[in-house]
Amino acid sequence: MFTLAAAIEVVEQLPIDQQDMLVKIIRNRQIERRRNEIAQNGREALAAYQIGELKSYTAEEAITELRNMLDSPE
Template sequence: MITFESTLDAVSQLSIDQQEMLIDILRKRNAEVRRREILEECHEGLTEYRAGVLKSQSAEEAIAELRSYLDTEDCVKC
């Protein structure tokens, strides 16, 4: 099994140019993964909207609902 530490050790043995290429590749891959996640979330939201699980709201309604949520004890991250 490859560990994080062994990976860092292997990367440190690369030249600076190779390390920079690796960083660039990882950033692009991470961006692509995030794009896929966002797309999946959009598809899920659209499916829920079409099924009537979600309703459309005005900006004012959405802000009021968000404020109400933030004022509750359910908002643990606040």
């Protein structure tokens, strides 16, 4: 297992163009993982809605609910 410092040291030994390429690859992979996470959350929320675990709100109801949550002490 590499430490972050060791990984940076290895990357710094690469030519600049390869460092740039590596940064782009890592960023694209982060974006793809986040997309997959968002899609999974959406699938789970839709499934919960379909079995009645979640209810739908009008925009006004949702805003009121959020305001009540923010105004109430925990």
